[in-house]
Amino acid sequence: MRFLNRWFSRFRSSPPADPSPPPERILGPEERIARFLHHRSHFSRPTGVVKHTAFQPPSTETGISVAHVTALADPQIWEIARATLNEASGRGQVVGRADLAVATVQQQGLAAVRDDLGFPRHTTLGGWPVRADRNEQREIRKQIALRLGDAAELRLSDPPIVVESR
Amino acid sequence: MTLAAPPPAHPGWIEPGPSRGHSKAAALVAEQIAQISRHWDGSRSLSAALDELDQLHGEASHDNWDGHGGHALDPASYEHARRLLRALRLAYPSPEVSVDADGEAAFDWVFGKGRRLAASIGGDGRITFAGIDGPRSLRGTDWLSDAIPEPLVFALSKLATRRS
Numbered sequence: 178m179r180f181l182n183r184w185f186s187r188f189r190s191s192p193p194a195d196p197s198p199p200p201e202r203i204l205g206p207e208e209r210i211a212r213f214l215h216h217r218s219h220f221s222r223p224t225g226v227v228k229h230t231a232f233q234p235p236s237t238e239t240g241i242s243v244a245h246v247t248a249l250a251d252p253q254i255w256e257i258a259r260a261t262l263n264e265a266s267g268r269g270q271v272v273g274r275a276d277l278a279v280a281t282v283q284q285q286g287l288a289a290v291r292d293d294l295g296f297p298r299h300t301t302l303g304g305w306p307v308r309a310d311r312n313e314q315r316e317i318r319k320q321i322a323l324r325l326g327d328a329a330e331l332r333l334s335d336p337p338i339v340v341e342s343r
Numbered sequence: 344m345t346l347a348a349p350p351p352a353h354p355g356w357i358e359p360g361p362s363r364g365h366s367k368a369a370a371l372v373a374e375q376i377a378q379i380s381r382h383w384d385g386s387r388s389l390s391a392a393l394d395e396l397d398q399l400h401g402e403a404s405h406d407n408w409d410g411h412g413g414h415a416l417d418p419a420s421y422e423h424a425r426r427l428l429r430a431l432r433l434a435y436p437s438p439e440v441s442v443d444a445d446g447e448a449a450f451d452w453v454f455g456k457g458r459r460l461a462a463s464i465g466g467d468g469r470i471t472f473a474g475i476d477g478p479r480s481l482r483g484t485d486w487l488s489d490a491i492p493e494p495l496v497f498a499l500s501k502l503a504t505r506r507s
Binding site: 213215216218219221224226228229230233234235236238241242261265266267268269312313315316317319320322323324326327 | 395399402403405406407408409410411412413414439440441442443444445449451453456457459460461462463469471472473474475480482483484
């Protein structure tokens with residue numbers, strides 16, 4: 178279980194990380210995940226391109242938030258998107274999403290662990306490499322994010338899903 | 344990735360500073376450089392990229408602008424990115440512009456499925472780049488100075504000119 182050992186060690190700086198995720202929470206390669214996009218600059222509408230910045234985490238983090246969406250219909254996925262919204266800065270709308278197979282993220286050495294934290298079906302895409310050399314870490318992470326962006330399928334929400342005012 | 348082709352001799356210079364010459368010839372050359380710059384700045388793709396960068400300068404000016412905990416765009420990174428975009432315009436297609444989670448202006452060049460280059464530029468002028476070309480990949484770090492770093496130029500040339 179070298180993979181899981183690597184997973185545990187890499188996850189130490191992720192805030193809500195479960196130090197020992199039960200195996201049933203680790204999503205298999207056949208599963209699907211979605212990264213919700215809150216800002217139009219993370220994709221190109223005319224070309225359908227998902228940019229690498231949609232996936233690259235801050236250098237201080239080792240995981241990003243996605244949703245487990247296997248077998249869900251589009252309207253159900255957008256309902257999950259709605260549940261991610263709040264009135265905090267940057268979280269007022271969802272303009273699209275980037276869909277991926279878990280197999281793709283596993284090929285990059287990452288793992289998808291469903292934890293249902295914060296919103297239904299919340300999943301942490303963790304295992305982003307940590308290196309003592311910050312430049313090397315940036316390069317490697319950029320490369321991974323580039324691969325994910327290349328493999329992702331862009332789905333737009335027209336019109337954007339917006340937070341409901343109270 | 345195998346790097347087989349040599350980079351162009353003068354891949355892309357950064358905007359020259361004010362001329363130190365005082366002759367009529369120096370003034371003429373300076374004016375011609377300015378005219379060329381104005382011409383290229385007016386090209387549609389470059390102006391679109393610069394406009395996008397300017398918009399992001401406003402929209403990404405506070406932390407968590409992206410809803411995922413991203414840092415605000417570093418003003419020094421923004422200035423470097425403008426210089427880099429204007430330097431690239433002479434030889435390369437304008438990239439897609441965004442801001443990464445560390446607050447660095449970022450670029451994506453997409454040359455086809457599985458053939459991409461991404462770069463971001465820090466407030467200190469450090470450029471981090473990574474490219475993919477099918478199963479092959481490349482990555483590196485360099486600094487913006489008087490010219491676009493040669494490794495970045497080489498990567499761009501390689502990916503932009505390869506036939507699918």
